Amino acid sequence: MITLHNVTKRYGTFKAIQSISLNIKAGEIHGIIGASGAGKSTLLRMMNLLEKPDEGDVIINNKKLNHLKGKEIRHIRQLLGMIFQGYHLVGNKTVFDNVAVALEIAKITKKDRTERVMESLRFVGLETYKDQYPSQLSGGQKQRVAIARAIVNNPKVLLCDEPTSALDSKTTTEILEVLKQINQQFNVTIVIVSHELEVIRSLAERVTVMADGQIYDVVDIEPTGVNKFEKGAAAFVEQLKSGGDTNLS
Numbered sequence: 635m636i637t638l639h640n641v642t643k644r645y646g647t648f649k650a651i652q653s654i655s656l657n658i659k660a661g662e663i664h665g666i667i668g669a670s671g672a673g674k675s676t677l678l679r680m681m682n683l684l685e686k687p688d689e690g691d692v693i694i695n696n697k698k699l700n701h702l703k704g705k706e707i708r709h710i711r712q713l714l715g716m717i718f719q720g721y722h723l724v725g726n727k728t729v730f731d732n733v734a735v736a737l738e739i740a741k742i743t744k745k746d747r748t749e750r751v752m753e754s755l756r757f758v759g760l761e762t763y764k765d766q767y768p769s770q771l772s773g774g775q776k777q778r779v780a781i782a783r784a785i786v787n788n789p790k791v792l793l794c795d796e797p798t799s800a801l802d803s804k805t806t807t808e809i810l811e812v813l814k815q816i817n818q819q820f821n822v823t824i825v826i827v828s829h830e831l832e833v834i835r836s837l838a839e840r841v842t843v844m845a846d847g848q849i850y851d852v853v854d855i856e857p858t859g860v861n862k863f864e865k866g867a868a869a870f871v872e873q874l875k876s877g878g879d880t881n882l883s
């Protein structure tokens with residue numbers, strides 16, 4: 635579904651991403667974890683070309699994104715929804731209008747727009763909030779609006795950048811459940827970046843562990859029992875959090 639091939643990203647002379655190759659499979663929930671500054675957000679943002687790689691290829695649905703031009707990139711981007719830690723809602727638009735934005739840009743008729751927006755809002759449980767403004771909502775409700783906006787275009791992939799980092803643990807659990815339902819009901823591939831081990835552990839099936847712009851490991855999370863993630867990567871992440879030596883060569 636998404637393949638990164640020898641991707642490198644520099645800011646000036648600093649290499650934020652160093653020749654990473656990664657394959658995200660269609661339908662999976664893939665976690666990306668690592669310490670602050672490891673390059674998680676940069677890697678995610680390269681998957682929809684919000685950041686362009688300096689070297690290497692980003693391939694989505696067998697198409698090399700970095701060789702496409704503006705209109706083609708916009709077309710491919712319709713396959714990708716994205717949500718952020720800070721929600722990125724428009725303050726002077728209602729919940730309904732925030733969700734409708736992508737459909738307006740895609741010139742969907744008003745009748746279809748209304749149906750699809752309401753369907754998305756129903757899915758996230760905010761149908762009755764359609765005329766409210768973002769400032770009237772809780773953090774969890776704002777993230778639900780952002781999710782409704784991200785899925786209203788029926789994307790194939792949902793990219794999530796620290797979607798629960800600003801939320802308390804109960805709201806985090808609820809939002810993760812919404813993401814799980816999106817994956818299961820609509821077969822949407824989910825890539826989720828988080829520095830929170832618990833979030834990744836409870837949602838992801840496979841995890842990329844990053845450090846210093848490189849991949850330390852890619853591991854499967856098995857539903858039961860002790861697995862490689864428990865033994866290896868989780869210990870590594872704990873080590874990162876406590877500022878220990880990670881031995882990444």
Ligand SMILES: Nc1ncnc2c1ncn2[C@@H]1O[C@H](COP(=O)(O)OP(=O)(O)OP(=O)(O)O)[C@@H](O)[C@H]1O
Nearest residue numbers: 645649650668669670671672673674675676677829
């Ligand atoms: N626009 C930019 N200009 C310069 N340096 C940047 C820019 N964006 C990111 N970086 C640097 O690249 C590195 C990776 O940043 P990135 O945000 O991808 O890390 P992260 O793992 O997502 O960290 P965090 O968990 O703190 O968000 C960091 O050292 C960061 O300072």
